[in-house]
Amino acid sequence: MNKDDYVIVYSSDGSGKNIAKKDKKKTYADINPKETILKLRIEKKGRGGKSVSVVYEIPENPTYFKKLSKELKAACGVGGSFKNDTIEIQGDQREKIRAFLEKKGFTVKG
Structure with a gap:
């Protein structure tokens, strides 16, 4: 690691110690839908009896799938979220x- 990997967070003694690492932007592989298999399931456990449709085992590309989850929520007309590399859509929306x-x-399985 070199000096540029760190940024000054706080220094009360004026020494300017480099304490915290800089966040580096990760680059992710482009998603090709024709080569990507997504899995779909419904969950009810731990949700107060309410069902949630979950798309899981998605490739690592948070920006792409965050945008896709927004489009899915709009297409289904319900709320949802993208977290922990899964897309959660409220209700049983599997067919939509x-x-x-x-x-x-x-390609969708499940």
């Missing part, structure tokens, strides 16, 4: 999600 993802070119 499957149709939407297949239209985008993804």
